[in-house]
Amino acid sequence: MGTLMVHCPVTGQDFFSGVETDRLSFERVPAFNAMIRCPLCGVDHAWSKIDAWVCESNEDRPDAAGSEPANPVGKAAKAPRPPLRLVPNDLPARRTQ
Numbered sequence: 001m002g003t004l005m006v007h008c009p010v011t012g013q014d015f016f017s018g019v020e021t022d023r024l025s026f027e028r029v030p031a032f033n034a035m036i037r038c039p040l041c042g043v044d045h046a047w048s049k050i051d052a053w054v055c056e057s058n059e060d061r062p063d064a065a066g067s068e069p070a071n072p073v074g075k076a077a078k079a080p081r082p083p084l085r086l087v088p089n090d091l092p093a094r095r096t097q
Contacts, residue, residue, distance in 0.1 A: 002056030
């Protein structure tokens with residue numbers, strides 16, 4: 001089992017989305033657009049299936065220890081994440097950075 005990772009365009013770092021899955025299951029998911037609150041910069045980012053990847057081992061994680069990456073902005077690293085909001089792929093997602 002792995003964790004779905006998303007890239008923060010503000011900090012340039014990857015972060016954990018909070019979604020647990022494996023690569024095969026994620027490949028079977030239809031295309032989607034979603035919004036997620038970034039724990040690194042605190043901004044809502046639009047993302048889609050092609051923007052994410054599955055981290056299944058500690059070696060693939062941004063930090064080798066397997067915990068969340070350091071927060072360069074100084075926000076609380078363990079703040080609760082709001083649920084992902086999925087929207088149909090044919091609707092344009094609102095882009096915010």
